[in-house]
């Protein structure tokens with residue numbers, strides 16, 4: 001057992017959630033001891049950049065490291081690499097660590113992250129199946145990709161969209177297999193995904209929607225040679241698995257900590273779990289959606305980091321609250337940027353949430369300014385009040401800023417009327433006379449009144 005003299009915060013996980021918690025715990029209690037355990041060789045790198053190194057938009061993996069190992073030593077954060085926590089003992093307040101034995105804690109933060117959902121088909125033990133996650137493995141896979149001629153990406157999740165785009169950029173014949181009718185169908189409306197799919201077609205991507213994966217096919221050496229789908233076989237040198245993120249809740253569940261309907265650990269607004277002295281953050285937890293109150297799990301790295309900060313602060317004696325989420329999202333896919341807030345038409349309809357729609361095609365710069373790009377904005381508002389409840393966007397630029405702004409609008413209760421008559425920047429290289437959000441709101445207002 002590792003002896004301790006001051007209050008010790010143990011953190012399981014060196015991802016965005018765990019590192020956010022470590023820094024915050026140290027800030028809240030500078031005298032306290034902070035120990036982080038991670039299974040990986042590194043902490044504090046950005047996995048988010050990996051698809052862009054594969055696609056060669058980012059020249060090398062070194063840029064993805066956010067801080068050197070010595071920076072944590074200097075900050076008084078003791079990170080144990082290649083160290084797997086195998087169990088949590090709530091009664092004794094200790095964790096079991098492979099190679100170290102039992103380690104006592106006064107406060108525990110679980111930030112164990114996510115796993116990709118098991119595709120659940122035969123052949124999942126074959127060589128050549130790539131789960132994009134750990135940076136060291138990504139560096140090895142990048143060399144493999146140099147020799148790949150045909151690749152299959154399984155599922156048009158956010159990562160799937162990035163990997164399809166990256167592999168196509170790399171000049172590889174890329175197939176996308178997805179059981180749904182269009183790309184990112186759980187988040188994006190079909191008219192938002194359509195330009196992305198058109199641009200993939202221009203890039204040579206072969207899309208197989210409404211197509212189920214049935215088996216990974218191997219050769220006599222145990223290496224993947226293709227996939228069998230509901231629409232037939234596809235050859236492949238590489239298969240990238242981009243299935244849904246599922247919470248890594250095994251440690252928490254085995255310890256008896258309460259797990260929610262999504263499989264995420266249940267936390268309160270202070271990120272406290274059902275067990276005294278235990279906090280949790282990141283992709284292993286679930287949090288309520290601000291509009292529908294439905295629990296959500298597996299959000300983004302920025303959510304994980306913010307949750308980690310709240311968990312770490314509170315674990316170390318501070319007092320911070322995490323608020324319900326409105327989930328602004330955005331990404332580059334094919335030759336377009338897409339994004340949104342809360343939900344679009346498809347998801348709202350599926351959830352039975354009534355809405356009035358405002359939709360308009362605007363432009364990102366003055367119409368005469370070179371490289372002006374189109375922006376399609378869709379706003380969803382509550383019937384009667386006109387309060388904004390969701391949005392979707394696709395365009396050539398300016399999507400992230402609008403998604404962030406619209407998320408705040410949803411949060412504070414801005415209406416279509418407010419947006420229809422909003423002030424906006426007009427400057428030829430960065431903004432048009434008519435803001436696309438205002439145009440969509442004006443149309444929505446007409447629908448609301450009509």
Ligand SMILES: Cc1cc2nc3c(=O)[nH]c(=O)nc-3n(C[C@H](O)[C@H](O)[C@H](O)COP(=O)(O)OP(=O)(O)OC[C@H]3O[C@@H](n4cnc5c(N)ncnc54)[C@H](O)[C@@H]3O)c2cc1C
Nearest residue numbers: 013014015016017038039047048085113114282283300301
């Ligand atoms: C390829 C890729 C692209 C991404 N792109 C984006 C993006 O564009 N934007 C964005 O916001 N987010 C992005 N993300 C972030 C991502 O989707 C998650 O939201 C984020 O990684 C969650 O952080 P986390 O700390 O909760 O979990 P993780 O990042 O999964 O970290 C979990 C940590 O827990 C450790 N761990 C788990 N179990 C144990 C155990 N038993 N013992 C010891 N250590 C353990 C792991 O070693 C790891 O350090 C991307 C992630 C990947 C992999």
